[in-house]
Amino acid sequence: MSYxxxxxxxxxxxxxxxxxxVAAAAAEYQGCFGxxxxxxxxxxxxLQAAQPAGNRTVESxxxxxxxxxxxxxxxxxxxxxxxxxxxxxxxxxxQDNGKPKATRNILLIRHSQYNLGGNGDHERILTPLGRExxxxxxxxxxxxGLKYDIMVHSTMARATETANIxxxxxxxxxxxxxxxxxxxxxxxxxPPVTHWKPDAVQYHEDGARIEAAFRRYIHxxxxxxxxxxxxxxxxxxxxxxxxxxxxxxxxxxxxxRIGLNNGSITWLTVRPxxxxxxxxxxxxxxxxxxxLTRT
Amino acid sequence: MSYxxxxxxxxxxxxxxxxxxVAAAAAEYQGCFGxxxxxxxxxxxxLQAAQPAGNRTVESxxxxxxxxxxxxxxxxxxxxxxxxxxxxxxxxxxQDNGKPKATRNILLIRHSQYNLGGNGDHERILTPLGRExxxxxxxxxxxxGLKYDIMVHSTMARATETANIxxxxxxxxxxxxxxxxxxxxxxxxxPPVTHWKPDAVQYHEDGARIEAAFRRYIHxxxxxxxxxxxxxxxxxxxxxxxxxxxxxxxxxxxxxRIGLNNGSITWLTVRPxxxxxxxxxxxxxxxxxxxLTRT
Numbered sequence: 001m002s003y004x005x006x007x008x009x010x011x012x013x014x015x016x017x018x019x020x021x022v023a024a025a026a027a028e029y030q031g032c033f034g035x036x037x038x039x040x041x042x043x044x045x046x047l048q049a050a051q052p053a054g055n056r057t058v059e060s061x062x063x064x065x066x067x068x069x070x071x072x073x074x075x076x077x078x079x080x081x082x083x084x085x086x087x088x089x090x091x092x093x094x095q096d097n098g099k100p101k102a103t104r105n106i107l108l109i110r111h112s113q114y115n116l117g118g119n120g121d122h123e124r125i126l127t128p129l130g131r132e133x134x135x136x137x138x139x140x141x142x143x144x145g146l147k148y149d150i151m152v153h154s155t156m157a158r159a160t161e162t163a164n165i166x167x168x169x170x171x172x173x174x175x176x177x178x179x180x181x182x183x184x185x186x187x188x189x190x191p192p193v194t195h196w197k198p199d200a201v202q203y204h205e206d207g208a209r210i211e212a213a214f215r216r217y218i219h220x221x222x223x224x225x226x227x228x229x230x231x232x233x234x235x236x237x238x239x240x241x242x243x244x245x246x247x248x249x250x251x252x253x254x255x256x257r258i259g260l261n262n263g264s265i266t267w268l269t270v271r272p273x274x275x276x277x278x279x280x281x282x283x284x285x286x287x288x289x290x291x292l293t294r295t
Numbered sequence: 296m297s298y299x300x301x302x303x304x305x306x307x308x309x310x311x312x313x314x315x316x317v318a319a320a321a322a323e324y325q326g327c328f329g330x331x332x333x334x335x336x337x338x339x340x341x342l343q344a345a346q347p348a349g350n351r352t353v354e355s356x357x358x359x360x361x362x363x364x365x366x367x368x369x370x371x372x373x374x375x376x377x378x379x380x381x382x383x384x385x386x387x388x389x390q391d392n393g394k395p396k397a398t399r400n401i402l403l404i405r406h407s408q409y410n411l412g413g414n415g416d417h418e419r420i421l422t423p424l425g426r427e428x429x430x431x432x433x434x435x436x437x438x439x440g441l442k443y444d445i446m447v448h449s450t451m452a453r454a455t456e457t458a459n460i461x462x463x464x465x466x467x468x469x470x471x472x473x474x475x476x477x478x479x480x481x482x483x484x485x486p487p488v489t490h491w492k493p494d495a496v497q498y499h500e501d502g503a504r505i506e507a508a509f510r511r512y513i514h515x516x517x518x519x520x521x522x523x524x525x526x527x528x529x530x531x532x533x534x535x536x537x538x539x540x541x542x543x544x545x546x547x548x549x550x551x552r553i554g555l556n557n558g559s560i561t562w563l564t565v566r567p568x569x570x571x572x573x574x575x576x577x578x579x580x581x582x583x584x585x586x587l588t589r590t
Contacts, residue, residue: 063546065486144584191360191570248552250545251358257543259574275486279554281573285580289439 065249067274070219074098100272102221102228105146108243109137109166109234110282112263113293114158126161133263133291134162138169140265140286146230148173152217153234154181162263163234173232180213183236189256210239214246220270240266247276258282262293360544362569365514369393395567397516397523400441403538404432404461404529405577407558408588409453421456428558428586429457433464435560435581441525443468447512448529449476457558458529468527475508478531484551505534509541515565535561542571553577557588 068076077098113130115123126134141148148170153163155177167175184206185198198206217233241255247268260266264284269277284292363371372393408425410418421429436443443465448458450472462470479501480493493501512528536550542563555561559579564572579587 063485063548067486140580190358191362248545248549250543250549253358254543254545257570257572259572261575264575265580275552277552277554278576280556280559280578281576283575283578283580285435285560285578285582287580 069249070215070270070274072100072220072222073274074100074223098223100221100223100225102225102272104219104221104225104270105228105230106218106268106270107141107230107232108240108266108268109141109162109232110237110240110260110262110264110266111154111156111158111162111234112137113295114161116295121157123157125157126165129291129293130158130262131161131165133287133293134165135169136287136291137162137263137265138166141166141232142169143286149229149231150174150176151232151234152176152178152181154183154236154239155179156182156236159234159236166232166234170232178213180209180216181233181235181239182209183238184210186210186238186242186255187252190251190253193256210242211246213239214243218243218247218268218270220272220274244268244278244281248278249276259294261287262295263287364544365510365565365569367395367515367517368569369395369518393518395516395518395520397520397567399514399516399520399565400523400525401513401563401565402436402525402527403535403561403563404436404457404527405532405535405555405557405559405561406449406451406453406457406529407432408590409456411590416452418452420452421460424586424588425453425557426456426460428582428588429460430464431582431586432457432558432560433461436461436527437464444524444526446470446527446529447473447476449478449531449534450474451477451531454529454531461527461529465527473508475504475511476528476530476534477504478533479505481505481533481537481550482547485546485548488551505537506541508534509538513538513542513563513565515567515569539563539573539576543573544571554589556582557590558582 067073071077111126111130112133113127115125115127118124151163151167151170151173153159153175159181160177163175167173185202187207188203217231221229237260238255240260241258242252244250244258244266245252245255247270258281260282261284264282266281266283267279269279271277362368366372406421406425407428408422410420410422413419446458446462446465446468448454448470454476455472458470462468480497482502483498512526516524532555533550535555536553537547539545539553539561540547540550542565553576555577556579559577561576561578562574564574566572
């Protein structure tokens with residue numbers, strides 16, 4: 001818990017703030033997106049690679065598995081102007097300092113039910129049922145008894161409200177907000193649907209932003225992280241579904257083949273080797289059936 | 296419930312029996328695998344297509360979506376010696392008789408905890424905790440209040456026992472067993488793992504069998520099915536994970552990127568159009584945290 005907290009860097013965004021939990025990249029950052037040349041270069045890279053839907057192919061690896069998917073594989077690590085890390089096969093070796101050793105657990109929570117008819121985000125607040133759902137989610141997360149390191153939430157009203165309610169059940173867990181996690185259109189879904197047709201400009205902007213969120217939050221542990229970590233991210237259905245496809249190296253265009261109940265828990269683990277496992281998706285069994293919604 | 300039941304065909308297997316719920320193919324079958332020429336031809340096709348790992352590529356569609364994945368797309372239906380179905384765009388048209396109109400819900404349950412040290416399947420029975428987990432699963436399925444049509448279970452001891460306990464909570468729901476659903480090695484996982492190395496012959500036999508199980512149970516509704524259906528399948532982690540990848544048209548080699556708790560619920564829906572959605576994967580939130588296991 002303490003390690004992660006010490007390396008966090010608060011980034012200013014319009015309407016919110018974000019915590020950078022990318023431990024491995026911390027040394028190169030002095031601020032968020034723009035204070036140093038390295039940071040500007042990183043942002044450029046993120047946005048270059050996060051091309052809008054249609055002409056982006058870098059994320060799908062077909063039937064293969066890219067062990068360096070998060071660019072943190074020590075055996076492939078060649079940073080600008082730095083020597084390649086020497087990695088030993090002997091786990092007790094001092095040379096293993098450059099190798100991740102902890103597992104990151106990332107619990108993705110979909111916000112609970114909200115007022116769909118609200119005029120703008122600030123009016124789209126939780127319904128009474130939505131507030132009740134968030135209580136159930138908070139109780140379940142507390143009952144799981146994990147040593148949560150941090151809870152990050154999207155700056156949208158429904159995610160903020162959900163996170164605040166959950167937070168009551170997790171005293172001492174730091175709560176921070178992040179604009180990158182806001183809802184959006186990550187990539188054109190395949191197969192396409194007729195009832196939801198975002199404009200091209202939405203995919204253009206949201207696609208790069210949500211890909212940037214993926215790269216910030218979903219990656220293996222930094223070599224300096226000693227203990228397994230448990231992080232909660234409260235955000236949105238499209239963001240979570242896209243994260244899951246990307247993390248498992250399944251075609252990201254398939255995100256709309258997945259559905260998620262409000263207040264549900266989706267659990268990803270990232271091993272030191274870069275292996276990723278989906279432990280549960282949309283778990284909402286802790287809610288009575290008459291409290292389940294998907295809107 | 297009644298429609299599906301009327302078209303079922305009981306198939307004899309060594310050590311168990313199976314119910315064929317493939318309504319669309321029922322007319323071609325007079326028994327299971329071999330009683331008629333059509334049936335023999337179908338078996339040949341299943342086994343031909345279900346090649347062992349390594350040289351099987353038909354199942355992965357990359358970023359595309361194959362609407363005729365289950366060979367039941369009316370617009371593509373060209374049966375042997377039969378005329379192509381004429382499909383109208385007008386949903387009220389009489390010509391729409393050939394079009395599916397119901398949604399199939401398939402709830403895949405992983406058996407609960409069992410005695411891993413048992414000598415052979417018959418000794419690998421549920422632990423006391425496993426029996427307790429199955430009670431939780433049965434209670435949850437009952438609480439969901441769905442009109443279950445049938446419960447099919449693998450003939451292995453742990454799946455049979457789990458299904459029998461669940462069955463107490465679902466009076467009137469027919470319980471049948473099927474050998475195709477037994478645990479096995481569906482396809483070589485990518486990335487490979489070191490702790491689990493089945494012999495090539497296991498993939499060779501299990502791969503074809505589990506693919507045959509997928510084709511039998513996971514498909515869109517028959518055009519004659521009037522109402523949405525809810526079917527429970529109690530089987531095994533590898534089988535469920537393979538089914539999920541195949542149903543979502545994600546690379547089946549990715550099945551080991553998914554984990555499943557004992558007694559958990561994984562819910563697939565197949566729409567009349569052939570669209571598939573994963574509504575939850577490994578939902579076990581209905582169990583107290585101290586009852587959760589993954590072995």
